[in-house]
Amino acid sequence: MTFANRLARVAPSPTLKVAAEADRLRRAGVDVVDFGAGEPDFPTPANVATAGHKAIDAGYTKYTPSAGAADVREAVCHRAREDYGVGFTAAEVLVTAGAKQALYNTAVVLFDDGDEVITHSPFWPTIVDQVLLCGATPVLARGRRDRGFVVEADEILDRVTPKTKAIILNTPCNPSGAVMTEDTVAAIADHCAKTGVWIVVDLTYDKLIYEPVAHNIVKVLSDRHRERSVVCSSASKAYAMTGWRAGWTLGPKDFITTCNTVQGHATSNVCSITQKALMEALTGPQDAVDAMRAEYRGRRDETLGWLTEDARVECLRPGGAFYLFPYIAELLAPCGVKTSAEFADALLAEARVALTAGEGFDAPGFVRISYATSRERLREGVSRLQAFVHARERGRAATAR
Numbered sequence: 200m201t202f203a204n205r206l207a208r209v210a211p212s213p214t215l216k217v218a219a220e221a222d223r224l225r226r227a228g229v230d231v232v233d234f235g236a237g238e239p240d241f242p243t244p245a246n247v248a249t250a251g252h253k254a255i256d257a258g259y260t261k262y263t264p265s266a267g268a269a270d271v272r273e274a275v276c277h278r279a280r281e282d283y284g285v286g287f288t289a290a291e292v293l294v295t296a297g298a299k300q301a302l303y304n305t306a307v308v309l310f311d312d313g314d315e316v317i318t319h320s321p322f323w324p325t326i327v328d329q330v331l332l333c334g335a336t337p338v339l340a341r342g343r344r345d346r347g348f349v350v351e352a353d354e355i356l357d358r359v360t361p362k363t364k365a366i367i368l369n370t371p372c373n374p375s376g377a378v379m380t381e382d383t384v385a386a387i388a389d390h391c392a393k394t395g396v397w398i399v400v401d402l403t404y405d406k407l408i409y410e411p412v413a414h415n416i417v418k419v420l421s422d423r424h425r426e427r428s429v430v431c432s433s434a435s436k437a438y439a440m441t442g443w444r445a446g447w448t449l450g451p452k453d454f455i456t457t458c459n460t461v462q463g464h465a466t467s468n469v470c471s472i473t474q475k476a477l478m479e480a481l482t483g484p485q486d487a488v489d490a491m492r493a494e495y496r497g498r499r500d501e502t503l504g505w506l507t508e509d510a511r512v513e514c515l516r517p518g519g520a521f522y523l524f525p526y527i528a529e530l531l532a533p534c535g536v537k538t539s540a541e542f543a544d545a546l547l548a549e550a551r552v553a554l555t556a557g558e559g560f561d562a563p564g565f566v567r568i569s570y571a572t573s574r575e576r577l578r579e580g581v582s583r584l585q586a587f588v589h590a591r592e593r594g595r596a597a598t599a600r
């Protein structure tokens with residue numbers, strides 16, 4: 200069997216792989232603590248779920264326009280006005296199956312063979328794999344460990360060449376939790392406004408920022424570089440709606456129309472029921488988002504404290520998203536493993552804790568711990584991790600004697 204050449208460039212998502220393995224063990228009756236999941240443990244807020252039920256009961260179960268129903272696109276505009284103070288028309292909105300489809304449409308529309316696309320590392324693998332699938336070349340700006348991977352404008356702009364088609368920014372970032380500053384994005388936007396390079400921002404975790412920092416990226420881009428800026432976002436994390444598949448793209452009208460051509464040939468509209476739920480999420484009360492954010496913040500701080508009881512674990516406090524991204528290189532040799540990938544495999548096999556090794560994010564020596572799980576499970580998982588390290592160390596000391 201021969202598959203298309205483009206498939207040789209990409210690999211399955213490492214995060215989905217961990218989730219599948221944890222799920223397999225759970226179904227076999229094993230008590231796994233799952234730090235791999237990139238999704239909220241909270242249920243979808245009741246008002247949002249009810250809107251979905253109502254859509255079914257009302258028979259709202261037919262095709263909608265491929266770009267999304269008009270009222271749903273208006274709801275996206277409403278939220279953008281409320282959150283960012285920026286006006287968009289419905290023609291500048293595409294409703295997508297999560298930010299993933301928003302980013303994928305964008306990649307298909309913008310990237311050609313021979314294009315270079317700059318993004319920052321560590322990265323969420325899908326960003327880079329979508330670039331590769333479209334035949335373009337990802338160019339990586341590696342963030343600095345001592346700055347928690349908060350990327351600076353010159354680190355990105357130093358990599359611009361005449362072949363640069365776009366810059367993809369993800370803030371807050373999965374896996375590092377790094378939050379970019381408005382100044383950084385402004386400096387990048389000013390440069391791109393002169394050179395015509397596109398800026399694509401992935402704001403999937405935009406609602407999960409834990410300190411009061413200025414992060415109105417949509418306004419910064421709209422003020423400086425609106426003709427070539429694309430915003431990809433999602434209800435998945437903010438409204439605990441991962442399974443509904445609800446996201447959107449904001450961008451210039453022609454660009455959105457072209458994304459809709461791609462979407463029209465791929466999936467057409469997002470599920471009609473999901474669209475009604477999304478509309479309620481975006482226009483209804485927002486207090487569930489605030490409550491979830493407060494709980495994540497508490498979990499972040501508590502788990503960080505437990506993890507760093509072992510001084511060999513280096514972990515900065517991430518500003519957003521719901522991941523801790525500790526550097527565990529100093530634990531590898533004492534545990535008898537060479538890489539963080541081996542560490543993660545052994546931890547799952549011996550202590551039944553699932554986490555994602557940094558290798559998948561271009562960050563060997565790190566592991567990603569999702570704190571989108573209850574405090575009890577977080578405590579249990581960190582205790583198991585610590586017990587695993589001690590057991591491994593004792594085992595090695597005994598062999599050495």
Ligand SMILES: Cc1ncc(COP(=O)(O)O)c(C=O)c1O
Binds near residue numbers: 298323441
């Ligand atoms: C950085 C980032 N962008 C986009 C997504 C896609 O989320 P969804 O397609 O559910 O909106 C994820 C999911 O994990 C993510 O971490």
